[in-house]
Amino acid sequence: MRYEGYSKTHESIVSYKWKNTSSTETGVSDKPTMVEWIDNKKGDAYVGSGASRVDVGTVHPDAGRPYLRTYADGKWNNNLLSLPTF
Template sequence: MAVRITHVHVEGFPEDHQHITSYKWTNEETNGAGTSDKPAMVEWIDVKKGRAYVGTGSSRVEVGVVHPENAAPYLRTHAEVVPISVV
């Protein structure tokens, strides 16, 4: 199953991956939608082998998990820059 991440919720400044607290997503196959906190989304992709992406059509880009040393894992697109809405 794959979901499209449509929004991120950021708490704090600067608006970077360290301050993302949750992700809003849609499942276009089932027309389902939901919100997942950062740890749950990281686990879903990294451990449960779920798939996530941002954008649509030719602008669709896969999302993966980054495991930095001495920090919590986080999500990042496989492209340079893909805008998504911050709420």
């Protein structure tokens, strides 16, 4: 994760590092690109693997811009905030 400013919240994340598990391609994408990929291009994103795998989805607040957040056990949670920064 890369954050804007000093606040480490889901809303302040500005870019994400990713890995394509099919091709092992890696890259970095900004938040609007990732939201677009999940929402409109049917992208499948997750954190972890095996039994520890948690889905990543988009959140569209009434005020503010959409952002990514993990979703597990029927609840939005903060797994993304636990990942290392780059």
